[in-house]
Structure formats: C-alpha cells, structure tokens
Amino acid sequence: MVRRLDNCESYFERDGISLLSGKYRCYLQIGKKKLYSDRRATRDDIKSMAERSKSMPVKYLTVGDRNYWRYDSRWFTDSDGHDGDEVRSLVIAYDLRNEKKLSEAKTVAAAKRLPDGSLRESIPGAVRHSVWERDGGACRSCGNKSELQYDHLIPVSMGGANTVDNLQILCGPCNRRKGASVV
C-alpha cells in the first residue's frame, strides 16, 4: 500500500558529520513535519536521484520502517518494504483508481446539467400539479398508486423539457422497466 504525500518538499543540508565528508543530509518537510535521513548523499548523488525520479520511484528517505519515495515530481510513502518497481506499479494503480473516480464524478455532474452546461431545473410546481391531475395520481402504465415518480417522455439529457406534455407519472417498477428498455 502506497500513500501519496501532499505538501511535501525535500532539501539537502550539510550537518556536523556531513561537513567532514562533504556530504549532505536529506530532509523532508511534510506539512509541518520535518524528517531527515541517516544516510548522507554527495552532490552527484542528489543530482542523479532527482534525474532518476523522473522515470522511476527513488527512495529518498527511510525513517523507521517507512520509506519515502519521489517519483514524477510527487512524493509517496510505504511501510511494506516495497522496491522501486513495486512502488511504480502501486502508483500506476493509484492513478488509475483516481482517474476512474474522476470520470464517475464527471458523469454524475453531467447528469445534473443540461447539454448546454446549465444546471437542470426542477419541475415547476404548477406543471407537477397538472400532470398529477391529468394522470389521476396513478401510474400511467399500470395504475399503481405507490412509489410514484415524474417521468420525462423525452429524457432531459436528450433535450426533453419540464412541460406537461413531456411528463407522465410512473411507478418505480414501471419507470425502471422503461429505463431498462431504453438501453
């Protein structure tokens, strides 16, 4: 399991020990939390880590049993001891999940909008009333009087309007059957 870290930045600094060796210690600032590595890196190490992290996850830090990876300008963490290839696969799976969620959210948002992008209006009260009167407060298909719904003959998504002529009363089961037969 790999988790994405937001508000994460790395920097390298010399400390007491690294002054002698000319090496740098890697720090990670995650929000208000600051972590640092026991390992020290040379200037060249740092350059090559940054370069490699563009195409592969690179382990920048290990703190306890937790690893911190930089990959494609993003930061990830895991505590399962994964190697770079595994982290890469997990990140790809993570991105796919997010893409799927995003397309689902877009579908829901689109269903709430008319084709021209404006928000779908609810059926005006007077129209509801006329339709109800005309259909006798019962399912127009089977006469049932429970679980009633206003149904658009031409769906709003296809340009159907909230007018008396384009609306009818259907019970839930008839409406679902209609929905299924349209598809």
Ligand SMILES: [Zn+2]
């Ligand atoms: Zn019915």
